[in-house]
Amino acid sequence: MTPAPISRRRAIVLGGLGAAAVATGATGWIATGSGAGGRLRPADTGAELRQPQVLDSAGGQLQVELTAAAGVRLAGRDTQGLGFNGTAPGPTLRVRPGDQLAVRLTNRLDEPTNLHTHGLRVSPQANSDNPFLRVDPGTSFDYLYRIPPDHPAGTYWYHPHHHGMVADQIFGGLAGALLVAPPGPDPDLPVVEDRVLLVNDTTLADDGGLVEVSAMDRAMGRQGELVLVNGQHQPVIPAVPGATQRWRVVNGCVSRILSIRLDGHQLVRVAQDGTFLPAPVDADRVMLAPGNRADVIVRPTGTGRYPLIADAVDRGGMGAMMGGDAVSSGPVTLATMVTAGAPVTAPPLPTALPAEAPAAGPVTGRRQITFQMGMGAGGAGGMAFTIDGRAFDPERDDQTITLGSTEEWTINNPGPLAHPFHLHVWPFTVLESSDATPPTGVPQDVVLVPARGRVRLRIPFTTYSGRSVYHCHILDHEDAGMMATVNVRP
Numbered sequence: 001m002t003p004a005p006i007s008r009r010r011a012i013v014l015g016g017l018g019a020a021a022v023a024t025g026a027t028g029w030i031a032t033g034s035g036a037g038g039r040l041r042p043a044d045t046g047a048e049l050r051q052p053q054v055l056d057s058a059g060g061q062l063q064v065e066l067t068a069a070a071g072v073r074l075a076g077r078d079t080q081g082l083g084f085n086g087t088a089p090g091p092t093l094r095v096r097p098g099d100q101l102a103v104r105l106t107n108r109l110d111e112p113t114n115l116h117t118h119g120l121r122v123s124p125q126a127n128s129d130n131p132f133l134r135v136d137p138g139t140s141f142d143y144l145y146r147i148p149p150d151h152p153a154g155t156y157w158y159h160p161h162h163h164g165m166v167a168d169q170i171f172g173g174l175a176g177a178l179l180v181a182p183p184g185p186d187p188d189l190p191v192v193e194d195r196v197l198l199v200n201d202t203t204l205a206d207d208g209g210l211v212e213v214s215a216m217d218r219a220m221g222r223q224g225e226l227v228l229v230n231g232q233h234q235p236v237i238p239a240v241p242g243a244t245q246r247w248r249v250v251n252g253c254v255s256r257i258l259s260i261r262l263d264g265h266q267l268v269r270v271a272q273d274g275t276f277l278p279a280p281v282d283a284d285r286v287m288l289a290p291g292n293r294a295d296v297i298v299r300p301t302g303t304g305r306y307p308l309i310a311d312a313v314d315r316g317g318m319g320a321m322m323g324g325d326a327v328s329s330g331p332v333t334l335a336t337m338v339t340a341g342a343p344v345t346a347p348p349l350p351t352a353l354p355a356e357a358p359a360a361g362p363v364t365g366r367r368q369i370t371f372q373m374g375m376g377a378g379g380a381g382g383m384a385f386t387i388d389g390r391a392f393d394p395e396r397d398d399q400t401i402t403l404g405s406t407e408e409w410t411i412n413n414p415g416p417l418a419h420p421f422h423l424h425v426w427p428f429t430v431l432e433s434s435d436a437t438p439p440t441g442v443p444q445d446v447v448l449v450p451a452r453g454r455v456r457l458r459i460p461f462t463t464y465s466g467r468s469v470y471h472c473h474i475l476d477h478e479d480a481g482m483m484a485t486v487n488v489r490p
Helices: 166-172 215-220 475-479
Strands: 053-058 059-075 075-086 094-095 100-107 116-118 140-146 152-160 175-179 195-201 227-228 236-239 246-252 258-262 265-270 275-283 286-288 291-300 304-309 313-317 326-331 332-339 366-375 381-385 397-403 406-415 419-423 429-433 448-450 453-460 467-474 483-489
Touching: 053 059, 059 094, 075 166, 094 100, 100 313, 140 467, 152 166, 152 246, 152 291, 166 195, 166 475, 175 195, 175 246, 195 332, 227 332, 246 258, 246 286, 258 265, 275 304, 286 291, 366 419, 406 448, 429 448, 448 453, 467 475
Parallel strands: 053 094, 059 100, 094 175, 195 246, 236 332, 366 406, 397 483
Antiparallel strands: 059 075, 100 140, 116 152, 152 175, 195 227, 246 291, 258 286, 258 304, 265 275, 265 291, 304 332, 313 326, 366 381, 406 453, 419 448, 419 467, 429 453, 467 483
16 A cells, blocks of 8 residues: 655745755765655555564674665565665664674765764764764774673664764664663563564655655655654554563654554553663653654553554644744554454563662753754755754864763753754753653653753763764754764863
8 A cells, every 4th residue: 555645734945955054965875766656655564573683692792794785675665775784674783781792884875874872871982982983985894882781771773873964874774773681681571572663764756766855854854754663564563462562662763753652552661762760651652752762561452453653743833933834743553563362461560670870969060052943144045953053063072071070951942843852972861841741760862852942951971981972863953963062071
C-alpha cells in the first residue's frame, strides 16, 4: 500500500534559506528520485519485526568495521538510502562497562562524515567521541571508545555528526543502536523478549531515490512521509498474553517528536536516555524528542492486534513571525503488536530500579543559554538559527568550564517552535521546565525546550576534559548553525 503522507500544515513560505543561513548538504550522495510515478510503495507492511545484527563484545573488547554507503533495503524495497554495512539501521553494538569499543569507519559516500556515540559518557578528545573529526570520501578512520567501569547499562545510539550534513545523512538512514549491557546477567527486569525499536522517517521516490528536501522543510525541521521501525513499514511484533517484553525505543528522526501509545495497554517506562528510573512508571503514552530513548515494559493482555501509534504533537507555530500555522508531527502507526497463544504468568516487576543518583554538591556556576531563530541578516526570506545570537563556529569556544565544576544552565527558547537541547558527553538532570513537565529525576542527554519557554538543568562537568558541543536536536536547525562549543579544562 502507498503510505499516507504525514499531515503538515505549512507554517511559512520561504523563497529560500540562503546559503549562509542553511547548509543544505544536498549534493553528492543524495540520489534524487524522478518522482514520475509518485512515492515509494512499501513492500513489507505487516512483516514480523526484525532485529538488526548484534555485534557483542567479548573479553572486554569489541572491534567492528562500519562502512557508510548508499544502497540499502528500506520498507522491503531496494533504495538509494544510506546504511552502515549495507543495512539501515546498522548493526546493534553491545558493550559492557569497562570495555573498549574500536570502530573502523569507512566512508563510501560522496561527502564527508564522522561518528557520534550519542549518550555515551566517553572522552570527547582525540579519536573518541570527537564531533570535530572529518572522515573524507574514500577514507577510513579508527575510533577508540573506552567505556568507564561505572557506565550505566542502557540504550544509546550512534549516527553521523559532521556539521552541515547531519540531517541529510540521518534522514538517509545512517544510524544504529548501541547498548551498554550489565557486566553479568541482568536481574532487574524479568522479560522474555528484549527488542530494539529504532524509529526514523524519510521520503523516497518510487525509484528508490531520496527526495530532495525543500528550504521550507529545512527551516521548520523536516518530517519524512515514510516512518519506519528498524527499516520496516508498520511491522508486526509477536507476543504471548502475559509474557513481558522490553522495548528499547530510539527516536532516530531528524525532527519528528514521538508521542507513543499502545492500544489497549499501558506502557511501563523503566529507563530514559540510557538511565534507569527510580521505579517503574505506568504511562498512557511516552513522549520522545529527537535523540531521546525510552525503555518500556509491555505485558500483553489477551489475544488480538494492538497498534503502536505515534500521535500528533504540536511543535509550535510561526504565526507571530510569518503569519503561518502550527507544525504537527503524526499521527502514524509505527507497528502492531499481535498476541496469540496460551496465556502465561510472568513474574512481577521490581518496585525499585537501580537508578543513578543525580549530581550532588554545591553549584559552582550558572549560565543562560538562548536558542534563537529569525530572519537572516541577508533578508530575502533567509532564516538564521543561532545560540546566544551566534551561529556555530568550530574554532570558537562558546563556554569555558573548569573540570570538576557543577553548573546550572537555563536553556531559554523565546521562539515559536520547540527545540530539543542535547549536550554531548556530560549528562544533565532536569530541575524544572516552564511547561510543568515532571522531571525524570535521573541524568539524561536530550530535553525538549518548549516554545516560548525554558528548562533549568544541573550539569556535573566531571570525569572528562576536552571540547565538545551542545545543540538543537532538530538536526536541520543544528546544521543551520544552532550549535555551540563547550571546552572543559583541567
